[in-house]
Amino acid sequence: MTDDATVPPPARLPLDWIAAALRRERARAGFSLSELAKRAGIAKSTLSQLEAASGNPSVETLWALGVALGVPFSALVEPPAPAVQVIRAGEGPAVHSEQASYAATLLSASPPGARRDIYRIRLEPGSVRASEPHIPGSMEHMVVSAGRVLAGPRGEEVELGPGDYMAYRGDVPHAYEALAPGTVLVLIMQHV
DSSP, X not given: OOOGGGSOOOOBOOHHHHHHXXXXXXXXXXXXXXXXXXXXXXXXXXXXXXXXXXXXXXXXHHHHHHHHHTSOTHXXXXXXXXXXXXOOTTOSOEEEOSSSSEEEEEEEOOOTTXXXXXXXXXXXXXXXXXXXXXXXXXXXXXXXXXXXXXXXXXXXXXXXXXXXXXXXXXXXXEEEEESSTXXXXXXXXXXX
């Protein structure tokens, strides 16, 4: 295992992907800029900046927009995919949390007809990543690769270590907290 201090942080998402997805999904939903901002609980100016491919969206902002639009998080951050896709460890587009040392890297978005997304999550101790409910019917499946994590629905968190698996409803408030440095997990979001 490599020392996380020597691994560069994952690349951030290109803002043009997010801007195009937000414009597309907002048009599909038939929302005005003001209406979507209000539904997501964010400033209209923030949404306007994101649709103009400027600003610095956090995980929390993008989740709120996804919930308000009724689409999975991946619909807002998914790049065009080649026929064969390889994402090396430590690479790939990542979205960082404002609340915690937490970075989500989308590994695979749900293809048409299926509703699941796969993420590689890196967490560091010292803060909790609290997550608001995702779209109704969401389930989260988690496998810990390295370190230790306390995760699950609020009030039902479970401590997990390498190789441990857990599934829980993602449409209720839940949280993730690294208990050891270099905690890494694979998270599969299932949308029913």
